[in-house]
Amino acid sequence: MPPVEAILTIDDLDVHYGGSRILRDVSMDIPNGSIVAVMGRNGVGKTTLLKAIMGLVEPSKGSVCFDGDDITTISSDRRARRGLAYVPQGREIFPRLTVKENLVIGLEAREQGGSEVFAEVFELFPVLAQMQDRMGGNLSGGQQQQLAIGRALVGGPKVLMLDEPTEGIQPSIIIEIEKVLLSLKERGEFTIVLVEQYFDFARQIADYFFLMDRGSVLLQGAADELSDESIKTHLTF
Ligand SMILES: Nc1ncnc2c1ncn2[C@@H]1O[C@H](COP(=O)(O)OP(=O)(O)OP(=O)(O)O)[C@@H](O)[C@H]1O
Numbered sequence: 001m002p003p004v005e006a007i008l009t010i011d012d013l014d015v016h017y018g019g020s021r022i023l024r025d026v027s028m029d030i031p032n033g034s035i036v037a038v039m040g041r042n043g044v045g046k047t048t049l050l051k052a053i054m055g056l057v058e059p060s061k062g063s064v065c066f067d068g069d070d071i072t073t074i075s076s077d078r079r080a081r082r083g084l085a086y087v088p089q090g091r092e093i094f095p096r097l098t099v100k101e102n103l104v105i106g107l108e109a110r111e112q113g114g115s116e117v118f119a120e121v122f123e124l125f126p127v128l129a130q131m132q133d134r135m136g137g138n139l140s141g142g143q144q145q146q147l148a149i150g151r152a153l154v155g156g157p158k159v160l161m162l163d164e165p166t167e168g169i170q171p172s173i174i175i176e177i178e179k180v181l182l183s184l185k186e187r188g189e190f191t192i193v194l195v196e197q198y199f200d201f202a203r204q205i206a207d208y209f210f211l212m213d214r215g216s217v218l219l220q221g222a223a224d225e226l227s228d229e230s231i232k233t234h235l236t237f
């Protein structure tokens with residue numbers, strides 16, 4: 001890792017589900033302002049890792065430090081208010097609320113300020129502005145993903161965690177999402193942790209990668225150092 005200050009440090013983390021050890025001694029430094037891709041096959045523990053960072057599952061060992069503070073034991077709501085945002089796999093937007101109402105829910109993560117941030121989200125995702133009165137459930141998968149990202153941004157996060165944002169989404173919207181993530185990165189206000197199995201997408205936008213296998217970090221480094229050999233061994237299936 002380069003000598004950039006870490007905004008997020010995961011140290012020696014274990015998570016168990018019942019008797020199964022799902023994360024094993026996971027340590028990561030996430031450099032401030034970077035885009036970090038967490039990659040690995042189905043079931044290696046990528047979602048569990050994001051949930052542990054967000055406080056949605058409790059680690060059995062290890063710590064999570066965010067922006068200088070140990071947050072290992074604080075609630076996920078408080079983590080959100082401190083600036084951690086999580087866009088879950090499968091998006092989890094509210095199908096019977098409108099686009100606008102879904103965005104309002106994102107405001108709960110804010111200490112202050114409010115609906116003026118909607119304008120920024122609408123600028124990033126114009127389709128959401130056009131559809132603000134539609135029910136979330138009537139949007140396409142790609143539009144729902146944009147809404148889920150928009151809802152996370154409304155909270156004004158410092159770190160945005162995205163769990164497989166390209167999963168099941170049409171290529172034209174993947175390109176739009178990629179553009180938005182790169183423009184957020186250029187503003188320098190965000191760090192993005194991206195869980196991704198779509199390797200080309202991750203390689204396009206990530207600065208660093210962590211490759212996981214069976215609950216552990218197997219490889220890490222600059223994204224352009226990830227060899228085709230490692231990809232073949234650990235990502236194709
Ligand atoms: N709530 C749960 N209870 C018990 N086991 C679980 C639970 N959630 C996940 N697991 C198991 O933990 C392991 C890691 O799951 P996780 O969802 O973190 O993997 P993943 O890398 O995100 O996979 P995918 O690429 O399919 O999303 C898997 O073996 C999974 O079956």
Ligand SMILES: [Mg+2]
Binds near residue numbers: 047089163
């Ligand atoms: Mg997952």
